[in-house]
Amino acid sequence: MPTPFAAQIDLLTGAIDSAEQRVVSRTLDDVNGIFARECHGSELVYEVFNLDVPELNSELQTCTTRLHPGRVGDEYYMTKGHFHEVRDRSEIYLTTSGVGRLLMATASGETVVQEMAPGTMNYIPGGWAHRSVNVGDEPLVFFASYIGDAGHDYATIEKRGFPVRVVEGTDGPTVVANPRYVADA
Ligand code: S6P
Ligand code: ZN
Numbered sequence: 001m002p003t004p005f006a007a008q009i010d011l012l013t014g015a016i017d018s019a020e021q022r023v024v025s026r027t028l029d030d031v032n033g034i035f036a037r038e039c040h041g042s043e044l045v046y047e048v049f050n051l052d053v054p055e056l057n058s059e060l061q062t063c064t065t066r067l068h069p070g071r072v073g074d075e076y077y078m079t080k081g082h083f084h085e086v087r088d089r090s091e092i093y094l095t096t097s098g099v100g101r102l103l104m105a106t107a108s109g110e111t112v113v114q115e116m117a118p119g120t121m122n123y124i125p126g127g128w129a130h131r132s133v134n135v136g137d138e139p140l141v142f143f144a145s146y147i148g149d150a151g152h153d154y155a156t157i158e159k160r161g162f163p164v165r166v167v168e169g170t171d172g173p174t175v176v177a178n179p180r181y182v183a184d185a
Helices: 155-160
Strands: 022-027 044-051 060-067 091-097 100-105 111-116 121-124 129-134 140-147 164-169 172-177
Touching (some): 129 140
Antiparallel strands (some): 022 044, 091 140, 164 172
16 A cells, blocks of 8 residues: 655656656557558657556556657557556546647447647546547647556557547648458457
């Protein structure tokens, strides 16, 4: 059981001033396969700063994500996206810097796309896969908190993709159907 703790979060960068954190960095090589086009290289796409707590449903995991600006073809940089391993575990996001879109989809393909901007809180109910997309020119930074035993299922999204993609259109970010999406059998 953790004891009470506090941490300072830099709202512009997502950096957390704690020694007790686990940092996950994803490069273009790491996210190859999530975009319509292939991508390769050591350029950073995003980083996640995790303040780990025990993986119990009585605890709350807390972390920040810094998603860099950029595109692969006409698709904006985005996270891998996942369902929670324990499907009914919910999560909240609070954007602190930058602009983005939050894609959410159920296993049956129901899809919701929400805006992410400083001060926006997005509630992700259990059972909804989630992926964030940076549609701006600055890093998209958000704070997330989720039920401690949620875990992450990346394999389902790797196999099926998301029902929609966010591409740069003539009028800015545009949500389009993903022709490669594989619906639940
Ligand atoms: C964790 C939460 C976020 C993501 C992070 C990176 O449940 O949803 O902290 O882990 O934004 O995305 P992904 O899909 O690579 O984990
Ligand atoms: Zn999550």
